[in-house]
Amino acid sequence: MFDNTNKPRGLSRIYLASLNSLRAFSWLINHEAAFRQELLLLIIATPVTFLLDITVKEQIILIVALLFIIFTEIINTAIEAIVDRVGLEIHPLSGLAKDLGSAAVLLSVVIAVLVWIAVIF
Secondary structure (H helix, E strand, C coil): CCCHHHCCCHHHHHHHHHHHHHHHHHHHHHHCHHHHHHHHHHHHHHHHHHHCCCCHHHHHHHHHHHHHHHHHHHHHHHHHHHHHHHCCCCCHHHHHHHHHHHHHHHHHHHHHHHHHHHHHC
């Protein structure tokens, strides 16, 4: 049973939550090719924003658009993990959940591309 009274608080909670997040990022880098590709895109494209003749606000918008792809990929991977945890048998709803997560990633890529086009041109 979950004991809500013994949860860490304050800086301890933030520290432990940070460790959990770092563990998740490490897992993603080691096991998810799509995440590695999107992270590489972020690493390459972020310095490019410094070379463009744009405002700081526009630069932040471009970087956030790329971070949104990363965010969506993390949510998609979480959906896939939950579906696989429930059962590995083929089920229409399991497939739908995974397809919807994939569609969300695709939509985030389209959004990022449109944002980059709007800012650059």
